Amino acid sequence: MRWKKMVPGAIAICALAVAGCGGSSSDDGGGTTPSDSGTTAQVARGGRLTVADTIGIPQLNPVIRTFGWEEVLFPLLWNGLSKADESGEIVPDLATGWRASADQRTWTFDLRTDVRYSNGRPLTSANVVAAFEYYLDPRTTTQEAGKIASIASIRADGPARVVVQLRSPNALFPAAIVWVKIIDVDNLDQIDKRPVVTGPYMVSDFVPDDHVTLVPNPEYAGDPAPLDELRIVKATDSTSALSALRAGDLDVLWATNPADVSSVESDPDLKTVSPEVPSKYVDWEFDTTSPPFDNVKARQAVAYAVDREAVLESAYYGLGDLAPTNNPLSTNNPFYGGELTDYSYDLEKARALFAEAGINAGDTITWWGTAGANAEWTTAAEIVQASLKEIGIELKIENREVATWADKFYPAGKRFPNFIVPNLASFPPSPADAFGFYREGRCECNWKSPEFERAYEDAMAEPDETAALAKWGTVQEIVNREVPLIIPLQAKLVASLRSNVDGVWMEGGGQLHLEQAGLAD
Incomplete structure (x- = not known):
């Protein structure tokens, strides 16, 4: 079976295609105006x-x-040239806009002139x-x-313009630098004591x-920060944290x-938020340079042998x-x-492909997981183990x-x-x-594909939205x-x-946004 899905229309494309929606693709003008990101919920001032x-x-x-949890501080304390808004669109932050040369190698960012660090120094x-x-x-x-x-x-091109020269074309460069926050490098020796920041909040107290x-x-x-104080604390464990949330001692977990x-979602005093477009994915790695998984048919066989629905429901609670x-x-x-080929659960296809790759009944594959952590991995392994057993292959879980x-x-x-x-x-x-993770030298799977x-x-070099969709489709076909x-x-x-907390949202990778969080108005 072949699986095909393309998202039509310029609105959907613009959610991520920054070259055409975040600025001009030529040197002779274009750009965007500043845009506030965040939820549209109304919150009261103070609290x-x-x-x-x-x-x-x-x-x-x-x-x-x-740790990933540190990212909760990034948009609260610092800004980048660009940022992702709640819809996933890449929009200006410290920049008022950007434009790229025709070859997508030179990017020019025009800066806001009203930004000051928290010590009053103009940015x-x-x-x-x-x-x-x-x-x-390289030392960083x-x-x-x-x-x-x-x-x-x-390089700086005047006090309010920055020009970036790339070694290779990148039509999505503003998306690549969303998490490059513009800290004051002169403040590095004090950053854990009195950090100088540009965001809506600043640090009044920090105990590591x-x-x-x-x-x-x-x-x-x-816009001014909605809250008088935002406190981010370490909980002892997930059970006590949830109890504190139910009791009102915590506002967000x-x-x-x-x-x-499921119990949170059934509690009238609580609610949940999660990413609209998730970009945190479960990946199981092979060494694609060593047998048997240097054979693509062995890898395809494993893909067919995974009962994805069972893994999602049993290991990840849906x-x-x-x-x-x-x-x-x-x-x-x-x-x-x-x-794209649909690799939905099909043990007969898995059996045939395993045989073509030289893996037959009685053979063993090893699952290499973690002890004392990631219980969902072991649950997933047991699901795959049961499936492979049906076709005579042993999955040894270590x-x-x-x-x-x-x-x-x-x-x-x-x-x-x-x-x-x-x-x-x-x-x-x-x-x-x-x-980019699949590129040679990056993935532990050791995959190499010219x-x-x-x-x-x-x-990466394609600025045209429609053409870019087609080219990224080709990338996906190869990986598929x-x-x-x-x-x-x-x-x-x-x-x-x-339930009385509004203005909270989450990026695809799980980054929590609290810039506009507050108590419901």
Whole structure:
């Protein structure tokens, strides 16, 4: 069966296609005007909210973040040149707009002139350049490194304009730099004590791995922060956190235990939020350079042997979207498309493909998971184990502590023949990020495909919206056919909150947005 879905219409395309919707694709004009992102809910001015997760925040530098939970602070304290709004559209933030050269290698950003850091210092192009240079410094460890690696140079063109030169074309560059926050590099030695910020809030108190207290930033150039105080705390465990939420001692709980979501949704005093377009996907990795998974038929066989519906319901409590075409993009992503094979559960197809790959009844494959964590991985493994048993293949489940688990396959380049390794990936919903992981040297699956590399680079360089959709469809067709990873589903992280709290939303990767959060008006 072939699966095809293309999203028609310029409105859907513009949700992510920043070259055509975020600015001009030529050097002779164009651009956009500033746009406020966030929910349209009306909230009262004033009041206090307490937000929790079981992970603490160890430090405040957004460049070198340690855990995903630290991202909750980014839009509260800092801004980038661009940002994603609640609909997923890439819109200006510190920039008023942007434009690209015809070859998509030179990007010009015009800056707002009313932005000041919380110490009163005006933000200029020099600050933007200095921040980018800090990200680009090889001595800086940052998760943004892969997204900005193509930057050849960045320079100020006057006090309110920045010009970025890329080594290779990137029609989605404004989407790539959403999480590049423009910190004051002169404040680095004080960033965990008195961070200088540009966002709606600033830090009044910080105890690492315990709490962060935020108050309104009087220098903020946008709408004033709705709350008098926003406190982000570490909860002891998920059970006590949910009890505190029910009691009203907490107002928002970020990563709700999937087993608790249904009870939260049935409680009239509580509600939930989750991403509209999820971009956190479950991925199971092979070593595609070692037998038997150097044979594409063996990888396709595993794809057919996964009962995705059972995995979603039993391992993830139904919190996610099925990935029937083994695609990192969710089926409601504007870039999802192409002529794609449907790998829905079919053991007879799996048996035939296994046999063609030389895997027969009596053979064993090893599942390499984690012990003491990620119980959903073990549940998924048991589902696959039962399916493979029906066709005579044994799935041996081995769970190890996290360091031992990671050492087997990470970083990319290690050999782990005849293993399936469960993992979880979280990217922005842009195809540049989702499929950038498949590029040579990045994925622990060790996949190498010149055909894919050419198609990816061709899609990255395409500014025309309709043509870009078709080219990203070609990228998806290659990945769909070659099955470098098994992707059974996109997982949805769910936040729980008191019913009187509004203005909270979540990006596709689970990033919680509280910039406009407040008490219902």
